[in-house]
């Protein structure tokens with residue numbers, strides 16, 4: 001009888017202990033947290049939204065402008081899930097040559113990320129085309145017969161109606177040109193992943209090449225929307241004539257560029273960011289750098305509607321001041337996600353916080369930087385009192401049964 005009572009006590013205590021462990025474990029599982037250490041801030045990185053896997057993919061970029069930015073270049077491939085405010089370092093197999101000021105696009109039909117050229121950490125370029133697969137986390141070098149020339153600060157976006165990636169412009173450093181000048185490209189190319197083919201489109205309408213512009217695809221209108229950038233080197237030459245404050249629209253089907261002129265539009269700029277909000281059918285422009293202005297780093301949120309051919313300055317109540325950042329539109333969450341870039345107050349180490357913008361409410365939100373807890377003695381602060389509480393309860397229950 002005494003043995004049976006003792007057995008009951010032991011079973012009861014083990015049950016409470018088991019429940020306690022389960023409870024404390026479920027606290028950790030449900031916590032929304034970022035990998036610890038949190039990813040470094042970046043500038044000159046590339047960013048797209050992967051529609052199939054509902055994640056923002058961040059590639060490359062530099063983590064610091066102290067000394068030569070190239071010394072701080074990374075080949076990181078990071079995935080950000082806005083629903084859980086969670087980062088994952090994908091630690092891919094293989095790596096392209098270009099890591100900073102390169103361009104990527106997401107082919108949603110083939111479920112592949114396409115990357116072309118850009119600057120490597122040793123300052124070299126290549127005309128490689130690389131393909132990233134999110135599922136296998138693998139980079140594979142494509143082998144097209146012809147490619148665009150080496151370059152950086154070009155733009156790329158994916159035309160989902162025609163299933164091709166469109167590339168425009170960019171520049172290449174003087175060491176690749178016998179005359180010692182920067183090479184400024186005014187070409188437009190199309191890449192088809194399925195046939196691994198680059199085609200020089202030789203379109204009509206745009207006779208200047210733009211570097212450090214931004215371009216997105218308006219899927220409702222089936223048009224590429226490009227804004228800003230500069231025409232000629234050097235990029236920091238005096239005079240606004242170097243800079244574009246034009247809105248250029250490319251139609252792959254008719255192979256034409258169109259200059260959309262509007263009375264109200266953003267001022268000239270480089271290193272701004274564009275994204276296309278498909279739910280609202282609007283192109284969103286954030287920030288940028290106006291070298292010749294009194295406040296060169298821009299804090300602005302503009303909206304372009306190709307259907308009505310109008311720009312609107314949204315003037316939200318608060319917004320991040322940025323350049324060298326990137327934005328991408330998470331269509332599942334209907335939010336624009338901003339990552340990285342620098343400002344007047346943070347000029348050498350890029351920002352690592354995520355901001356979201358909702359066009360429908362015209363509202364910017366800074367996401368909290370909640371780190372996953374590391375397994376330190378501090379976790380016992382939670383577990384120990386819970387254990388003690390359950391032990392006391394167990395003793396009370398056993399004593400009541402005994403009486």
Ligand SMILES: [Ca+2]
Nearest residue numbers: 109110163193
């Ligand atoms: Ca494709």
Ligand SMILES: [Ca+2]
Nearest residue numbers: 218220221307
């Ligand atoms: Ca449209």
Ligand SMILES: [Ca+2]
Nearest residue numbers: 279280359360
């Ligand atoms: Ca929207």
Ligand SMILES: [Ca+2]
Nearest residue numbers: 083330332333
């Ligand atoms: Ca989402």
